[in-house]
Amino acid sequence: MTELHKTGAAVGEPVATATPTAFLEVRDLKVHFPTDDGLVKSVDGLSFQLEKGKTLGIVGESGSGKSVTSLGIMGLHTAGQYGKRKAQISGEIWLDGRELLSADPREVRRLRGREMAMIFQDPLSALHPYYTIGTQIVEAYRIHHDVDKKTARRRAIEMLDRVGIPQPDKRVDNYPHEFSGGMRQRAMIAMSLVNNPELLIADEPTTALDVTVQAQILDLIRDLQKEFGSAVIVITHDLGVVAELADDILVMYGGRCVERGPAEKVFYEPRHPYTWGLLGSMPRLDREQQDRLIPVKGSPPSLINVPSGCAFNPRCPYADVPKDNVTRTVRPELTEVGGRHWAACHMTQEQRERIWTEEIAPKL
Numbered sequence: 585m586t587e588l589h590k591t592g593a594a595v596g597e598p599v600a601t602a603t604p605t606a607f608l609e610v611r612d613l614k615v616h617f618p619t620d621d622g623l624v625k626s627v628d629g630l631s632f633q634l635e636k637g638k639t640l641g642i643v644g645e646s647g648s649g650k651s652v653t654s655l656g657i658m659g660l661h662t663a664g665q666y667g668k669r670k671a672q673i674s675g676e677i678w679l680d681g682r683e684l685l686s687a688d689p690r691e692v693r694r695l696r697g698r699e700m701a702m703i704f705q706d707p708l709s710a711l712h713p714y715y716t717i718g719t720q721i722v723e724a725y726r727i728h729h730d731v732d733k734k735t736a737r738r739r740a741i742e743m744l745d746r747v748g749i750p751q752p753d754k755r756v757d758n759y760p761h762e763f764s765g766g767m768r769q770r771a772m773i774a775m776s777l778v779n780n781p782e783l784l785i786a787d788e789p790t791t792a793l794d795v796t797v798q799a800q801i802l803d804l805i806r807d808l809q810k811e812f813g814s815a816v817i818v819i820t821h822d823l824g825v826v827a828e829l830a831d832d833i834l835v836m837y838g839g840r841c842v843e844r845g846p847a848e849k850v851f852y853e854p855r856h857p858y859t860w861g862l863l864g865s866m867p868r869l870d871r872e873q874q875d876r877l878i879p880v881k882g883s884p885p886s887l888i889n890v891p892s893g894c895a896f897n898p899r900c901p902y903a904d905v906p907k908d909n910v911t912r913t914v915r916p917e918l919t920e921v922g923g924r925h926w927a928a929c930h931m932t933q934e935q936r937e938r939i940w941t942e943e944i945a946p947k948l
Contacts, residue, residue, distance in 0.1 A: 604678035606633035607815050608657075608783055613675035615649075615656050622888040623672075626652040628839040630675075634832075636782065639809065639816040641826030641847070643862065644836035647884045650819045651705070653836075654785045657817075658702055659684060659692040679783065698728040700783040701776040705791055707768035711760040717744070717771045718756035725778045743774040747804055766797035770804070777808055784809070785817045790825060802828045823866045827851065832924075835859050838885050838895035841918060845925030855927040855936050857900045860944045878947065894930060902939065906930040 615627040627649045634640045642650050655661055657679075661671040677684040679700060684692055704710035712720060721740035722733060729736070737756070744752035747770040760768055769789065776784060786805060790798040806829060809816050818829050826833055826847065833851075834844040835858065843856040854860055861880035882899035885891055893912040897903040903911045916928040921936075929936065 604681060606678075607636045607680055608634040609676075609678040610653075610657070611676040611678070613653065613656060613677065614673065615652050615661060616672040618672065619888070624887045625839050625890060626887055627656065628890075630836075630839075630841055632834055632841070632844060634783075634815045634817065636815050637809070637813050638831045639818060639829050641830030641833045642817060642819045642836060643821060643823060643826055643833060645821060645880075645884045647887065648836040649839040649887075650821075650836055651787055654702065654787050654817065654819055657684070657783075657785065658696055658700060659689070694728075697724055697781070698779045699781055700785070701779070701781040703769070703772050703776050703784070703786040703789050705788040707765075707772040708760060710772060711768060713760055716757050716759055717763065721756075721771075721775045721778055724775050728779050739778060740774075743778050744771065746808070747771070747774045747777075748800070749774070766793055766801065769793065769797075769801055773801075773804060773808070777812065780812055782814055783817075784814045785819070787819045788821075789818065790820075790822070798825075805829065823851075823862055835862070838890050839887055840895065841926075841928070842896065843927045844918075845922070849922060849925045853922070853925070854940065855921045855925070855933075856896075856929050857902050858896050859927075860940065861899075863948055864944070894928075902931060902935075905935055905939075 610633075611631050613627055613630045614625070617624040617626060630649070630653060632640065642653065644650055652661075656673060657677055661673055673685060675685065679695070682695075684695075711717070718737060718740045721743060722736040725731070725736045725739050726733070731739075741752045741756050744756055749755050749767060749770055755763075760771070763771060773789075784805075789805065790801050793801065802825065805816065805818075808814075816829070818826060820826060830847045832845065833847050835842050835850070835856065837858050843850060843854065843859050850859060851863070854863060858880070861878070864878035865880060866877070880899060885895055885898070891898055891912075893910070893914055894900070894903070894916050897911040900911070910930050914930070916930050918926045918928045921927050921933055927936075931939075
């Protein structure tokens, strides 16, 4: 296998690469932000793959690096500056055989919106308040298609109808503030899908929506994925959302992946104490709840001063199970614990299976 490209390679510089094996492949992605207080390691060595027609759920607490990952895939970090300093990005992001981090920024802009699109967390701030919903969808369509305004407007109305906006031929001329929260989210989805992208990233797509609208939005994303055959990444802190949508789950903590695998494995045979904590803090509707939910004690780590060893060790009830204080001195690497199931923990497989079976699972 040929050597992966060098960290910090100049834009457009030819690099030796290994052939990607999936539609989307992220390899050792690092996104760091220099600040006056130190280097913020928002994403610190993340790797995963995603096939067309599949959904990956990325979960974790606020500040774990989920949204930074999505913006990195979309190429939206390189365009912005943070004070006088730019984000430091390294690794590789392959989309359908094209490496994005070393590509010309103009090429990435051409791909953005057509080959890959994003549903942002807050549609009210993502949509421009000065322009109508229809105008914004028309612009997103005409950037990638040589059509007149009338044709693009018909396409906008068609997409609004597809995502369930009533009277789309009239609502196309409304402004964002004239839509409810759920309607704005539907309009954002219409704009994201207007060019039939092959990769769709949904960043907290149901935040601040009531449960009925949440269910409608999740059903809509699932139905549209089946129709377009897109690869979908759903970024959320809500395990209920990924239970509805995801084929695979990636759990992030402190800018790194601590567990990933098929959704059923992660939900029913989790092998990392942080995943246990997330599951323990999630309400269950399929059985009677006898006890209070069990929150994860403590707070997420500072991404400037990430704890040494396992980043979760200050909050982990089982940090002293491995011998020789290894959890506080050595950072665990992802190791395979089953078919396509990986976890980064110093405890042995036998120790984790026993704790899950005897102590954790009976309480959930």
